[in-house]
Amino acid sequence: MTTLDDLLRVHGRLTTVHVERWVERGLLRPTAEGEAWTFESVDVARARLLAELADEMGFDDEAVETVIDLVDQVHTLLRQLDQLGQAIGRQPPETREAIAVALKALREH
Numbered sequence: 001m002t003t004l005d006d007l008l009r010v011h012g013r014l015t016t017v018h019v020e021r022w023v024e025r026g027l028l029r030p031t032a033e034g035e036a037w038t039f040e041s042v043d044v045a046r047a048r049l050l051a052e053l054a055d056e057m058g059f060d061d062e063a064v065e066t067v068i069d070l071v072d073q074v075h076t077l078l079r080q081l082d083q084l085g086q087a088i089g090r091q092p093p094e095t096r097e098a099i100a101v102a103l104k105a106l107r108e109h
Helices: 004-010 016-024 041-056 061-089 093-108
Strands: 031-033 036-039
Touching: 004 016, 004 036, 004 041, 016 041, 036 041, 041 061, 061 093
Parallel strands: none
Antiparallel strands: 031 036
């Protein structure tokens, strides 16, 4: 877990105002421990991306939210594809082969 102070120290250009705004908009989701926030590693990485989008690339808040929403959708799809692959991997060989044949036929169209 990373504290707010740690997050600000790791990302030198971030301020409390940045983080509070992103939390308010739901872009970061800290856990409250008493009156202090702690951040999971995913939020630390997300804060880095938010800072890059806003400060280095000059995206406004609406554009940042759109990009983050798209990134979240991609991660959700990747997780779902992984689960689908695991489910297919647990099927009998003849079922896996039938799926492979069907996928190949779809790609050829």
